[in-house]
Amino acid sequence: MPTMAEVAALAGVTKMTVSRVLRRPEKVTPDTRARVAEAMAALGYVPNRLAGSLTAGTSGLVAAIVPTLRHSLFADTLEGLSAVLEAAGLGLFVSASGYRTDLEETQIRSILERRPDALVLTGLTHTAAARSLLRNFGLPVVETWETADEPVDMSVGYSNREAAFAMTMELVRSGYRRIVFVNGPAENNERARLRADGVSQAIRQAGLEALPVHVVHDEAAIRPETGGRAIRTLLAGDPAIDAVFFTSDIFAVGAILACREDGIPVPERVGIAGFHDLEIGRVISPTLSTVHVPALEIGRKAGEMIVARLAGHALDTSRHQLGFEIIGRQSTMRSGVARQNPLTADKIPVT
Amino acid sequence: MPTMAEVAALAGVTKMTVSRVLRRPEKVTPDTRARVAEAMAALGYVPNRLAGSLTAGTSGLVAAIVPTLRHSLFADTLEGLSAVLEAAGLGLFVSASGYRTDLEETQIRSILERRPDALVLTGLTHTAAARSLLRNFGLPVVETWETADEPVDMSVGYSNREAAFAMTMELVRSGYRRIVFVNGPAENNERARLRADGVSQAIRQAGLEALPVHVVHDEAAIRPETGGRAIRTLLAGDPAIDAVFFTSDIFAVGAILACREDGIPVPERVGIAGFHDLEIGRVISPTLSTVHVPALEIGRKAGEMIVARLAGHALDTSRHQLGFEIIGRQSTMRSGVARQNPLTADKIPVT
DNA sequence: GCCTCCTATGTTATCGGTATCATAGACTCT
DNA sequence: AGAGTCTATGATACCGATAACATAGGAGGC
Numbered sequence: 001m002p003t004m005a006e007v008a009a010l011a012g013v014t015k016m017t018v019s020r021v022l023r024r025p026e027k028v029t030p031d032t033r034a035r036v037a038e039a040m041a042a043l044g045y046v047p048n049r050l051a052g053s054l055t056a057g058t059s060g061l062v063a064a065i066v067p068t069l070r071h072s073l074f075a076d077t078l079e080g081l082s083a084v085l086e087a088a089g090l091g092l093f094v095s096a097s098g099y100r101t102d103l104e105e106t107q108i109r110s111i112l113e114r115r116p117d118a119l120v121l122t123g124l125t126h127t128a129a130a131r132s133l134l135r136n137f138g139l140p141v142v143e144t145w146e147t148a149d150e151p152v153d154m155s156v157g158y159s160n161r162e163a164a165f166a167m168t169m170e171l172v173r174s175g176y177r178r179i180v181f182v183n184g185p186a187e188n189n190e191r192a193r194l195r196a197d198g199v200s201q202a203i204r205q206a207g208l209e210a211l212p213v214h215v216v217h218d219e220a221a222i223r224p225e226t227g228g229r230a231i232r233t234l235l236a237g238d239p240a241i242d243a244v245f246f247t248s249d250i251f252a253v254g255a256i257l258a259c260r261e262d263g264i265p266v267p268e269r270v271g272i273a274g275f276h277d278l279e280i281g282r283v284i285s286p287t288l289s290t291v292h293v294p295a296l297e298i299g300r301k302a303g304e305m306i307v308a309r310l311a312g313h314a315l316d317t318s319r320h321q322l323g324f325e326i327i328g329r330q331s332t333m334r335s336g337v338a339r340q341n342p343l344t345a346d347k348i349p350v351t
Numbered sequence: 352m353p354t355m356a357e358v359a360a361l362a363g364v365t366k367m368t369v370s371r372v373l374r375r376p377e378k379v380t381p382d383t384r385a386r387v388a389e390a391m392a393a394l395g396y397v398p399n400r401l402a403g404s405l406t407a408g409t410s411g412l413v414a415a416i417v418p419t420l421r422h423s424l425f426a427d428t429l430e431g432l433s434a435v436l437e438a439a440g441l442g443l444f445v446s447a448s449g450y451r452t453d454l455e456e457t458q459i460r461s462i463l464e465r466r467p468d469a470l471v472l473t474g475l476t477h478t479a480a481a482r483s484l485l486r487n488f489g490l491p492v493v494e495t496w497e498t499a500d501e502p503v504d505m506s507v508g509y510s511n512r513e514a515a516f517a518m519t520m521e522l523v524r525s526g527y528r529r530i531v532f533v534n535g536p537a538e539n540n541e542r543a544r545l546r547a548d549g550v551s552q553a554i555r556q557a558g559l560e561a562l563p564v565h566v567v568h569d570e571a572a573i574r575p576e577t578g579g580r581a582i583r584t585l586l587a588g589d590p591a592i593d594a595v596f597f598t599s600d601i602f603a604v605g606a607i608l609a610c611r612e613d614g615i616p617v618p619e620r621v622g623i624a625g626f627h628d629l630e631i632g633r634v635i636s637p638t639l640s641t642v643h644v645p646a647l648e649i650g651r652k653a654g655e656m657i658v659a660r661l662a663g664h665a666l667d668t669s670r671h672q673l674g675f676e677i678i679g680r681q682s683t684m685r686s687g688v689a690r691q692n693p694l695t696a697d698k699i700p701v702t
Numbered sequence: 703g704c705c706t707c708c709t710a711t712g713t714t715a716t717c718g719g720t721a722t723c724a725t726a727g728a729c730t731c732t
Numbered sequence: 733a734g735a736g737t738c739t740a741t742g743a744t745a746c747c748g749a750t751a752a753c754a755t756a757g758g759a760g761g762c
Contacts, residue, residue: 001488003718014742019720029740044487049464050404051718055747059401061444061465069430070647072423079420082447091465093412094445096433113400114412114442136395137352224634253634260636283575283604284634285611354748365712370750380710402748405717706761713754724743730736 002043011039022047053115062306063093063111064120065104071222072278073295074122077144080299081120088307090117097122105130112137118306124148124155124190140309142302146191147321154309154318156301160191163291163324164198167245167273170289172206174332176243176271179203182214182230183247195247195275211241216251224254231255232262235270242270243332249274249281249290256284256331271332277325286330294322353394362390373398404466413657414444414462415471416455422573424627424646425473428495431650432471439658441468448473456481463488469657475499475506475541491660493653497542498672505660505669507652511542514642514675515549518596518624521640523557525683527594527622530554533565533581534598546598546626562592567602575605582606583613586621593621594683600625600632600641607635607682622683628676637681645673 008015013032020027021036028036039045053059062085066074082092093116097104105127111119112133118140126134134141134152141153148155164181171179181199186192196213203210214234216226230251231244246252252274259266266272266286274281274290281288301320359366364383371378372387379387390396404410413436417425433443444467448455456478462470463484469491485492485503492504499506515532522530532550537543547564554561565585567577581602582595597603603625610617617623617637625632625641632639652671 005718015719016721016743017741020741023720027740032740044484046460046463046488048405048466048718050401050410050466051747052720053401053747054399054405054718054749055720057747069420069426069433070423072421072426075420075423075426078445079447082420082445086446091461092445094429094433094443095437096430109397110442112397115399115401133395137397257634280631280634283608283631285636356748366749367713367751368711371711374750378710383710399748402717403750405719405748406750408717408750704762706759708759709757711755711757714752716751717749718747720745720747722743722745725741727739727741729738732733732735 002045004045004047007036007039007043007045010043011036058117059115060089061091061093061114061116062118062120062303063095063114063116064122065095065097065107065111066122067099068096069094073276073293076295077122077299077302080296080301081303082299084300084303084307088303088310090307090310101125101127101130105133108133112139117310118142120144120302120306121152124151125188126152140306142305144298144302146194147319151319154305154320156298156305156320156322158294158298158322158324160194161198161201163275163293163326164195164245165202166198166324166326167275167289167291168199168202169206170326170328171243171245171271171273171332172202172208174243174267174271174328175334176332177208178211178238178241179208179243179245180211180214180234180238180241181245181247182216182227182234182251185215185217186213192247199245211238222248222250224250224257227251227254228258229254231258231270231272235264243273244270245273245275247275249276249278249288252288252290252331253280253284256286256288267330267332267334271334273332277327281329286333289329289332290327292325292327294324297322353396355396355398358387358390358394358396361394362387409468410466411440412442412444412465412467413469413471413654414446414465414467415473416446416448416458416462417473418450419447420445423629424644427646428473428650428653431647431652432654433650435651435654435658439654439661441658441661452476452478452481456484459484463490468661469493471495471653471657472503475502476539477503491657493656495649495653497545498670502670505656505671507649507656507671507673509645509649509673509675511545512549512552514626514644514677515546515596516553517549517675517677518626518640518642519550519553520557521677521679522594522596522622522624522683523553523559525594525618525622525679526685527683528559529562529589529592530559530594530596531562531565531585531589531592532596532598533567533578533585533602536566536568537564543598550596562589573599573601575601575608578602578605579609580605582609582621582623586615594624595621596624596626598626600627600629600639603639603641603682604631604635607637607639618681618683618685622685624683628678632680637684640680640683641678643676643678645675648673 004015004018008018018036021033069075085092095107108130120142122144124143124146143151143155145157147157183196184192252272255272274288277290277292281290355366355369359369369387372384436443446458459481471493473495475494475497494502494506496508498508534547535543603623606623625639628641628643632641
């Protein structure tokens with residue numbers, strides 16, 4: 001494997017000139033530049049960025065930790081991030097934490113050994129050790145999906161509380177009166193807590209009876225079947241329930257399938273709403289009402305924040321809140337009920 | 352940022368001893384080891400792997416290039432890859448090429464600068480320059496999804512020809528006689544060519560009339576609408592067509608939706624089959640017959656091959672062919688037609 | 703008790719670049 | 733023509749680790 005020294009020797013110059021040809025070509029005579037380029041081509045020279053980064057003190061690498069890649073939300077975020085980073089000449093290093101914060105901490109540690117220029121995390125739930133490690137490191141960090149009151153550094157997301165509030169209001173507006181929210185466990189999970197908050201606030205504001213949140217526990221295995229089981233349990237326990245709002249489209253789709261099997265008409269007998277706006281919600285019948293979340297945009301924005309920070313730009317955007325959108329579809333669209341237009345994020349009252 | 356030298360000074364030893372504590376602890380007295388560990392903790396020392404890699408000559412990094420992350424297939428492959436690599440202490444570097452081989456070449460070049468220990472590519476379609484660059488570099492390379500006759504190095508995938516053949520046979524078995532295959536452009540695309548081959552071979556073997564392949568051109572924008580348009584065009588042009596086999600579930604789902612809108616009964620009037628076994632095919636009504644492809648397994652296997660190679664193990668598994676599965680669902684299940692059980696990969700005649 | 707061998711640790715050189723400062727020659731200006 | 737200023741290139745040191753060899757001290761054998 002040829003090194004810069006060999007290229008230099010062949011071109012009859014020193015390493016330094018070769019280095020300049022690569023990173024400051026305008027500082028080198030066109031003539032020399034050509035000779036060096038020729039030598040590089042002849043030897044098939046590929047610069048060693050490991051060595052370069054060592055002196056330069058910047059690796060050109062951005063690391064991202066997501067819970068899993070098998071969820072289109074996170075994949076979308078990474079795609080958005082990747083596009084922005086690529087355009088800025090930065091590389092993307094990816095880790096999947098499997099929703100485990102302890103594992104995340106280990107991963108952060110091993111990631112820091114590679115001296116990334118920035119780190120993108122998913123969610124706000126990190127171990128105390130991880131938080132202090134990152135703070136001490138002084139590395140640009142973007143926490144995504146949830147927006148923090150006290151982020152480690154920067155954050156991009158949307159308001160889970162407002163989104164859950166808005167979707168619940170949409171159910172109310174569609175004529176549903178006995179609404180249950182199906183959520184993941186709220187301990188240690190800011191997102192679940194905020195959504196539950198938003199729902200209960202909407203129920204209160206609408207003057208309806210607050211029903212207990214139905215908690216499903218196998219969050220890591222987010223599968224349709226879980227939603228199916230949940231709705232069966234709920235309707236068996238309280239037949240007067242007329243709408244179920246799931247914290248994920250995956251569950252909601254499972255619920256629709258279960259209702260279809262059981263002959264329970266959706267949206268007439270029971271309205272069903274989801275969260276995330278996944279593709280499956282668009283093709284299922286009835287189509288699924290849901291909250292569109294800005295997955296791709298979160299990634300893009302995270303990338304832009306990082307690029308700006310690395311360029312030494314202002315930090316005034318260190319907390320960014322993006323919009324969501326309430327998508328009203330068939331699964332909550334009772335005929336005969338007068339409805340207003342679906343809400344969009346900017347019409348939502350800030351709570 | 353503390354360096355190894357500072358840790359050494361604080362612990363009253365030399366850098367070399369600190370280095371040993373990190374990578375060969377058994378070579379160091381428990382006593383010294385403890386003192387060094389204490390010093391590392393006190394300083395908040397995080398080793399610099401950039402520097403380590405430079406001397407050690409191995410970066411512990413595996414790079415993967417996928418067309419996009421927004422397709423669950425590739426995300427699944429990366430997830431499988433990531434899991435195996437993580438277990439082996441390797442990191443994952445990801446690039447999205449956007450289906451453009453010229454961009455891929457640029458990315459390969461910039462990836463090589465980071466001196467990864469191995470590279471995972473998607474597909475076999477690479478520029479000549481990229482191929483020779485990789486060959487010269489002598490880096491372990493795994494080409495995924497399509498299995499090559501002459502891979503750059505290693506490859507993992509499944510047989511697109513056999514899969515397309517099997518699905519077509521399944522349509523024949525279900526009683527369809529006038530079958531059209533909807534494919535992407537086959538020029539410069541091994542995968543599309545192999546699938547078309549498989550279909551036409553099955554048609555021939557069944558003694559049916561070979562209809563021209565319907566080619567959709569906007570492959571990069573794989574969207575349901577494209578499939579809807581395709582089936583409308585086809586049925587308008589030749590009303591006797593009784594089954595359409597799409598090269599992607601996305602298209603097939605669009606076709607089902609279009610048929611639903613147009614009042615064309617599926618599977619009675621027309622059978623519809625897809626490829627990939629995406630989640631949407633499971634929830635749409637009628638459920639979609641499709642070919643299950645081993646996305647996650649491809650990633651895992653690629654990871655295993657890399658780990659084995661880096662460990663210096665045998666190379667006898669440099670080409671690996673995984674199985675696929677024919678999933679017969681409602682969209683091709685005409686009532687009244689006697690059918691055998693769905694085929695699985697190992698029952699498929701090798702063609 | 704002396705020699706050998708092993709073990710824990712130290713010394714030195716090096717990995718492949720880049721930052722920094724030095725220098726020679728060309729060019730401008732008076 | 734001489735002094736000052738640029739410009740292109742070179743020389744040197746260093747980034748933060750590890751490999752390879754060196755060495756001191758203790759254990760074991762006779």
